[in-house]
Amino acid sequence: MKTIIEPFKIKSVEPIRFSTVAQREEILRRAWYNPFLIHADDVMIDLLTDSGTSAMSAKQWSGIMDGDESYAGSRSFYRFERTVRELTGFTHIIPVHQGRAAEKILFSIVGGRGKWIPSNTHFDTTRANIEASGAEAVDLLPAAGMQPRLRADFKGNIDLEALESFLRDKGPAAVPLVMITVTNNSGGGQPVSMANIREASRIAHSYGIPFFIDACRFAENAYFIKLREKAYAGRSVQEISREMFSYADGCTMSAKKDALVNMGGFLAMNDGDLAVRARNLLIVTEGFPTYGGLAGRDLEAIAQGLEEVVDEDYLKYRVRSVEYLAEKIISKGVPIVEPPGGHAIYIDAKAFLPEVPPHEYPGQAVVCELFRVGGVRSVEIGSVMFGKYDAHGILIPPPMELVRLAIPRRVYTQSHIDYVAEVILETFERRNQLRGYRIIEESPVLRHFTAKFAPLH
Numbered sequence: 001m002k003t004i005i006e007p008f009k010i011k012s013v014e015p016i017r018f019s020t021v022a023q024r025e026e027i028l029r030r031a032w033y034n035p036f037l038i039h040a041d042d043v044m045i046d047l048l049t050d051s052g053t054s055a056m057s058a059k060q061w062s063g064i065m066d067g068d069e070s071y072a073g074s075r076s077f078y079r080f081e082r083t084v085r086e087l088t089g090f091t092h093i094i095p096v097h098q099g100r101a102a103e104k105i106l107f108s109i110v111g112g113r114g115k116w117i118p119s120n121t122h123f124d125t126t127r128a129n130i131e132a133s134g135a136e137a138v139d140l141l142p143a144a145g146m147q148p149r150l151r152a153d154f155k156g157n158i159d160l161e162a163l164e165s166f167l168r169d170k171g172p173a174a175v176p177l178v179m180i181t182v183t184n185n186s187g188g189g190q191p192v193s194m195a196n197i198r199e200a201s202r203i204a205h206s207y208g209i210p211f212f213i214d215a216c217r218f219a220e221n222a223y224f225i226k227l228r229e230k231a232y233a234g235r236s237v238q239e240i241s242r243e244m245f246s247y248a249d250g251c252t253m254s255a256k257k258d259a260l261v262n263m264g265g266f267l268a269m270n271d272g273d274l275a276v277r278a279r280n281l282l283i284v285t286e287g288f289p290t291y292g293g294l295a296g297r298d299l300e301a302i303a304q305g306l307e308e309v310v311d312e313d314y315l316k317y318r319v320r321s322v323e324y325l326a327e328k329i330i331s332k333g334v335p336i337v338e339p340p341g342g343h344a345i346y347i348d349a350k351a352f353l354p355e356v357p358p359h360e361y362p363g364q365a366v367v368c369e370l371f372r373v374g375g376v377r378s379v380e381i382g383s384v385m386f387g388k389y390d391a392h393g394i395l396i397p398p399p400m401e402l403v404r405l406a407i408p409r410r411v412y413t414q415s416h417i418d419y420v421a422e423v424i425l426e427t428f429e430r431r432n433q434l435r436g437y438r439i440i441e442e443s444p445v446l447r448h449f450t451a452k453f454a455p456l457h
């Protein structure tokens with residue numbers, strides 16, 4: 001088999017500023033050992049997130065020039081609406097400035113005190129918007145989804161038995177909707193099978209409860225279904241996506257992921273009454289329903305991006321480039337969440353640094369060393385991000401200590417990825433010399449964004 005090459009050529013480039021180890025030690029010190037406080041110009045390979053970091057195509061950029069900026073009834077809105085409708089089959093398409101704005105509108109309407117929203121795993125902004133409404137967000141991930149080294153095809157699936165008994169227990173009046181996140185971002189970017197989506201939808205509907213998809217990475221999920229679920233091997237990603245959406249009553253979407261743009265999103269649904277209420281809120285918080293917090297040019301770029309993302313040569317390259325990095329480091333013994341997901345590699349920091357206990361933040365130690373060794377920026381997903389304190393101020397760690405290296409779409413080439421593998425392997429070789437960190441300043445919520453750290457000696 002020949003090398004799977006990038007299915008694009010590069011027309012416009014951005015320089016990367018190289019730095020030395022000594023310079024990066026100084027950069028880390030000035031940023032209080034927190035990757036969020038490093039200036040992006042000081043990063044060589046930026047794997048902090050795949051959100052809003054995609055490279056747009058020449059056609060998307062020409063759409064930016066061609067965008068219609070009319071306040072009402074913009075031509076770009078109608079193109080966007082037609083594209084999303086054809087892709088998802090939903091009746092009402094409501095543009096918003098990013099995914100969390102769709103969540104805010106949806107849960108302001110259906111959430112509230114005494115309500116419960118189950119999902120495979122809620123993304124953190126989804127959970128925050130549900131909780132802000134007064135409702136409870138519930139994750140129903142099977143135990144297999146939390147075992148880093150267990151290889152299974154669809155580790156993002158929702159636990160169907162748990163869903164059934166949850167709905168039986170709470171009753172339809174307390175559960176305004178059931179959600180499923182594809183791929184399961186917080187669960188390692190793992191896909192959800194069509195069988196699982198179909199069955200979760202059937203269970204929700206048997207209680208008269210609507211079923212919604214958090215569709216941020218629908219195309220990556222659809223491609224995994226094509227690769228791993230036998231009945232779908234011969235179907236196009238477009239057909240598979242359409243079938244996934246056909247089981248749902250609506251979706252939320254961050255266009256910063258699988259719509260290949262830097263900003264945007266939408267909320268879609270079939271229920272006309274819900275759509276009226278959503279549009280009324282949209283007008284107050286986002287804008288008129290034919291632009292909803294975006295410029296006409298953004299809608300044009302999203303429509304074009306949604307057409308490009310279902311291209312199977314693109315998806316083959318996308319999934320392969322993540323898997324390629326995974327294979328290179330697994331073969332040398334680096335512990336990661338297996339199999340790799342669609343958009344990121346997750347290093348298992350507990351296994352990588354067994355000597356560093358959770359309260360010394362092993363994930364943060366790996367993040368800092370990856371930057372020191374090679375200027376690669378990643379993010380800790382463990383005790384820094386999700387740790388809580390008990391009444392005595394003792395850290396309650398989450399089940400896993402992970403380091404995420406998210407791969408931006410169409411941005412880096414194979415040699416960049418080879419370089420990242422080298423940096424990870426060098427860090428792995430030096431693992432016995434790594435020390436933990438302590439937090440010297442933190443905020444009460446979402447502390448990972450602003451916390452200051454100091455190395456332990």
Ligand SMILES: *Cc1c(COP(=O)(O)O)cnc(C)c1O
Nearest residue numbers: 098099100123125185216254256
């Ligand atoms: C990014 C993301 C969101 C939120 O979208 P934003 O555009 O960042 O507001 C919601 N759900 C999932 C699964 C995501 O990955």
